[in-house]
Amino acid sequence: MVLQVNGQRVSLSLEPRTSLLDALREYAGLTGTKKGCDRGSCGACTVHIDGRRVVSCLTLAARAQGKAVTTIEGLASGDDLHPMQAAFLHHDAYQCGYCTPGQIMSAVALVQEGHAGSDAEIRENMSGNICRCGAYANIVGAIRDAAGRA
Template sequence: MGAGQVEIGLVVNGRTERLLVDSRVTLLDALRERLALTGTKKGCDRGQCGACTVHVDGRRVLSCLTLVASAAGRRVGTVEGLADGDRLHPVQQAFLDCDAFQCGFCTSGQIMSAVALLQEGRTGSDDEIREQMSGNICRCGAYENIVAAVRTARRGGAAR
């Protein structure tokens, strides 16, 4: 190991991964560059847009602000881990059904946030959905369709 290098183990989408990385590498960069999981997007790289949202131990985090070393020994979930083979996660399906995206750049972060807030039970009203999703920016302005998708997934029992 070189200076500043750390060896870490983490579970990504149910699979154990071992990485030797510089201690300053973010979870976002490790996912994209080391594990080729490119569904998580690098938007602002400042924690302001939510495009990089993933789950760590079931909680949503901004992977651009999270050092991969801090995820050692933890469970990380990305958008690639939601589907069950060819069967989309109910939130992914709802996003398709409700046309809740335009350019698609923010979609993976939006979906990961939606899955988490459904699991947290924070989808009682459209206003609550908007508030809970407010950390995810959609430059195209598909917000009403995103709220509709979360509402649709909630009605379909997507909190799995």
Template sequence: MTMRAKPDELRAVPQAEFTLRVNGREYPLRVDTRVTLLDALREQLGLTGTKKGCDQGTCGACTVHIEGKRVLSCLTLAAQCDGREITTIEGVGTEHDPHLLQEAFLRHDGFQCGYCTPGQIMSALGLLSEGRAGSPEEIREYMSGNICRCGAYENIVAAIREAAGDHDEAL
């Protein structure tokens, strides 16, 4: 004989209250403790530039920066980010004043379908700030966690090299 729990006997889902600091703004949240940063950004804050690709940390489409470091938001719990500075693609340049890396992606056609582009740009910004944009091989190595199903890798590398100041190879 199977016993069924009565509605008042069901356990409540644990909730967490915290504040996300995203692109210079503060967002107080109360969500399930199991909510990922990716889902909080997209579903709670409406910041849909960060993409859900594999939801397993293998494609890089969800890359954001936390305290200036590249992070896969699908593998990070939102509650772990309480009070930490988060930067998403929405915090990088604007339509009328794009970041130089965004301009380089446009010039070099560093995207085709565009789905992976926000994660690629966020990862490339991290790579540039880490000083790891040396040779094309080095760029490929440090960008290897970002998958482009369309295969725009050569153009992505060219855009990153241009943004890093290597104009001879990039043009």
């Protein structure tokens, strides 16, 4: 199976039942995308497929063939962080960091979708990404900040 991940061709030997999440973490060595629930409930596994945010745990790897997959590892340009990454860092929009890649991937898409117009809109549209450390207030601040700069 051949996937396009972060602009690179990745050739993997996968079973049809393998999720995109497991393909990334267990086969492609891209562990930045996290498994929190494996049932589409927590958002930790959020990636972009052709620019849209999806939960990779509920996406079969086979279904991602021929599409552009972007993960947290593909967001920065070399040493330059994506503005959303920089905003999360500056706002301390995490504690343990495990949900963070999913939060950032959702947040980037959210801004692109035009859903970051107000704090209330950010809160509503980020509610598919659970942060058990409770950094929500800082996550809203980071997205507001990054959206303003975008």
